[in-house]
Amino acid sequence: MAIVNEKTWQFGTALDPIAHINYNAYDATFELTASKAWLHIKNALISVPSSPWIVLGSNNGVTYGIDGVDRWNTQTDLKWNSTSIRSWMLLKQPGIASNFQLLIQCHISPNNYYGRITLVISPADGFTGGNTVDRPTATDELVVKNSGTYIAGTSANARIVLHVAVSSDGECTRILVGLNGYATSFCILDKPKNPEAGWVNPFVFGWPNAISAGQHCAEYVDCYDVAVFKGWINGSSAPFYLGTLAYGANAIGQVIATRNTQLNEWEVYPIWLCSLTSGVLGTKGQLYDVWWGTVSGSIAMGDYLMQAGVITHVAFFQLVFPFGDVIPVMAV
Amino acid sequence: MAITNEKTWQFGTALDPLAHVNFLGLSSSAAETARRSLRFIKDAMISVPINPWEVVGSNDGTTAALDGVDRWDDDSKLLWNTSGVRSWIVLRQSGITSNFQVLFWCDTSSATYYHIMTIVVSPAAGFTGGSTTTRPTATDETVVANRGVWRSDYSTQNTEAVLSVMVSADGNCTRVVQCSQGYACSFMLFDKPKNPEAGWVNPWAATLYCNNPNGGPAASYLTYAALCDAARIVIQIGGVDALCYMATIGLGANPMGQQIWTVNSQLNEWEVYPIWLHSATTGAKGTKGQLYDIWFDTDRPLVVAGDYYTQGGLITHAVFKDLVLPWPNVIPVTQTP
Numbered sequence: 277m278a279i280v281n282e283k284t285w286q287f288g289t290a291l292d293p294i295a296h297i298n299y300n301a302y303d304a305t306f307e308l309t310a311s312k313a314w315l316h317i318k319n320a321l322i323s324v325p326s327s328p329w330i331v332l333g334s335n336n337g338v339t340y341g342i343d344g345v346d347r348w349n350t351q352t353d354l355k356w357n358s359t360s361i362r363s364w365m366l367l368k369q370p371g372i373a374s375n376f377q378l379l380i381q382c383h384i385s386p387n388n389y390y391g392r393i394t395l396v397i398s399p400a401d402g403f404t405g406g407n408t409v410d411r412p413t414a415t416d417e418l419v420v421k422n423s424g425t426y427i428a429g430t431s432a433n434a435r436i437v438l439h440v441a442v443s444s445d446g447e448c449t450r451i452l453v454g455l456n457g458y459a460t461s462f463c464i465l466d467k468p469k470n471p472e473a474g475w476v477n478p479f480v481f482g483w484p485n486a487i488s489a490g491q492h493c494a495e496y497v498d499c500y501d502v503a504v505f506k507g508w509i510n511g512s513s514a515p516f517y518l519g520t521l522a523y524g525a526n527a528i529g530q531v532i533a534t535r536n537t538q539l540n541e542w543e544v545y546p547i548w549l550c551s552l553t554s555g556v557l558g559t560k561g562q563l564y565d566v567w568w569g570t571v572s573g574s575i576a577m578g579d580y581l582m583q584a585g586v587i588t589h590v591a592f593f594q595l596v597f598p599f600g601d602v603i604p605v606m607a608v
Numbered sequence: 609m610a611i612t613n614e615k616t617w618q619f620g621t622a623l624d625p626l627a628h629v630n631f632l633g634l635s636s637s638a639a640e641t642a643r644r645s646l647r648f649i650k651d652a653m654i655s656v657p658i659n660p661w662e663v664v665g666s667n668d669g670t671t672a673a674l675d676g677v678d679r680w681d682d683d684s685k686l687l688w689n690t691s692g693v694r695s696w697i698v699l700r701q702s703g704i705t706s707n708f709q710v711l712f713w714c715d716t717s718s719a720t721y722y723h724i725m726t727i728v729v730s731p732a733a734g735f736t737g738g739s740t741t742t743r744p745t746a747t748d749e750t751v752v753a754n755r756g757v758w759r760s761d762y763s764t765q766n767t768e769a770v771l772s773v774m775v776s777a778d779g780n781c782t783r784v785v786q787c788s789q790g791y792a793c794s795f796m797l798f799d800k801p802k803n804p805e806a807g808w809v810n811p812w813a814a815t816l817y818c819n820n821p822n823g824g825p826a827a828s829y830l831t832y833a834a835l836c837d838a839a840r841i842v843i844q845i846g847g848v849d850a851l852c853y854m855a856t857i858g859l860g861a862n863p864m865g866q867q868i869w870t871v872n873s874q875l876n877e878w879e880v881y882p883i884w885l886h887s888a889t890t891g892a893k894g895t896k897g898q899l900y901d902i903w904f905d906t907d908r909p910l911v912v913a914g915d916y917y918t919q920g921g922l923i924t925h926a927v928f929k930d931l932v933l934p935w936p937n938v939i940p941v942t943q944t945p
Binding site: 472473474475500501509510517518519520521522523524525526527528531532534535536537538539543545548550552554555556557558559 | 805806807808836837845846848853854855856857858859860861862863864867868870871872873874875879881884886888890891892893894895
């Protein structure tokens with residue numbers, strides 16, 4: 277199946293259209309690396325030219341407020357802790373839902389585990405409250421990471437490279453994290469394609485990560501065999517498998533080891549959001565512009581696809597994402 | 609996923625809109641049942657009101673010619689044998705390609721095995737030749753079934769058959785289902801695929817799948833195991849004959865439909881799953897297209913052939929074990945009353 281994007285993708289700003297990919301977040305300490313990474317992610321999200329994320333409020337450990345002020349100006353504005361002062365950032369993306377909000381809190385546990393983060397979503401009601409220690413809360417909030425891992429590893433500094441992309445309509449946000457040439461983690465935060473009828477404020481979120489620094493996470497065994505993505509369907513948390521075309525006991529991409537004979541190109545396969553959880557059972561929608569690739573050893577992490585001489589997509593191990601016209605870097 | 613047809617379907621004639629479903633093919637002997645059944649299939653294909661199949665030629669064992677004459681005008685004209693005189697008919701469906709032809713040949717592996725026949729397709733060149741004893745051939749032919757089982761008879765048993773034939777109004781799609789003793793046993797398909805791969809000249813897909821255990825059918829055979837785990841759909845692409853799996857949405861170790869045994873929680877309805885054609889055949893590897901208006905069902909324990917779906921109070925789709933097909937507003941019959 278040929279790769280055709282349905283969205284227009286933004287990888288940078290008007291001044292530097294590919295400014296948000298191949299970003300080296302590595303710094304002298306793990307704390308500095310984590311702060312550099314999240315400062316970049318926030319900056320990338322709010323600076324794409326079309327439908328950027330909007331800052332609703334922030335906390336830099338000294339002052340806080342849901343007042344539209346971005347207090348994350350430098351790495352030192354990100355304070356990390358398990359119980360005491362912890363910075364947070366509140367962002368809004370109307371492209372997903374009219375008042376869709378994402379809260380990022382530098383909440384880690386234990387205190388030297390900078391590969392962890394707390395992420396909370398409010399699809400409609402919005403966050404209120406908060407201070408320099410506690411994060412704001414929302415009546416409809418969904419905690420998608422509670423001091424959860426966003427890169428492989430725990431307390432050891434990591435040479436991570438970041439790739440942030442936002443669709444021009446704001447419906448889709450993707451963050452890819454490479455570590456020593458491995459697909460160590462990735463984030464999809466999207467409004468699904470063709471959401472099931474009746475699904476109010478549909479969204480899907482997932483940030484799977486590898487277990488260790490020498491492993492990939494963007495594999496069939498991580499996201500096709502396991503329901504690691506989530507939606508929030510009318511009050512119920514819905515774990516999603518990233519389903520795709522299959523026959524027999526495998527996805528096609530797991531068994532095809534060669535190119536499509538006639539087209540002389542590697543195939544990619546669209547993705548459905550499938551839930552086997554009681555109460556939210558069913559096929560709930562699709563994902564835009566991300567595909568399962570092939571397991572074949574002929575495709576390596578960071579390989580890229582070209583169309584008309586331009587790099588358009590990257591093989592983030594076994595998943596394929598839109599990419600800017602620059603050779604992907606997956607290791608610092 | 610909701611069921612929405614992309615085609616308009618014909619199940620009968622203008623005089624009898626439901627004439628081609630729930631047809632009882634059982635007769636006094638295996639030979640008579642086979643003759644009655646195959647003749648019914650032919651009659652149904654050529655008699656739908658819009659874009660019917662056309663008769664290119666036929667052989668009734670006495671006269672053979674590709675002259676547009678339908679000589680299968682009586683059950684007795686269908687003669688099976690392993691050699692010598694064997695009836696055949698060539699049909700054309702320009703809704704698939706401009707000159708898509710199918711040959712049905714009463715060629716069997718034993719003189720009394722009426723549940724066997726040969727089906728050959730020519731997507732463009734067309735058939736020529738043939739006699740009362742030999743079939744026509746085509747330069748671009750693909751043998752879909754070489755002495756393949758098309759009925760659930762075993763040996764010389766005379767097994768009942770309830771036949772259903774449906775043709776889309778644009779002629780793109782033809783499906784034939786046979787049920788017996790309450791089970792879905794046999795499936796034929798002659799289709800123009802949906803979204804065929806770029807560059808595929810004269811895209812078509814065809815199949816004949818049936819099972820015939822000793823003692824008659826004891827289960828439905830139109831299953832994930834038969835059609836998704838094995839490659840049953842024949843195509844020809846780039847000059848290569850290939851077998852395609854009926855691929856569908858999966859996760860983990862199985863298709864979604866094999867893992868979901870209750871209704872969609874929010875929609876409160878059973879899900880069905882679209883079907884793609886995927887070839888693992890050397891020289892034709894890849895995902896080649898989709899099928900219109902046919903779905904895998906959920907493989908729930910209680911689903912049986914003859915279940916149906918309704919929309920707006922009308923029956924719109926029938927369940928043949930793990931397959932779902934468009935259906936008219938009449939209860940599907942899967943065995944003799």
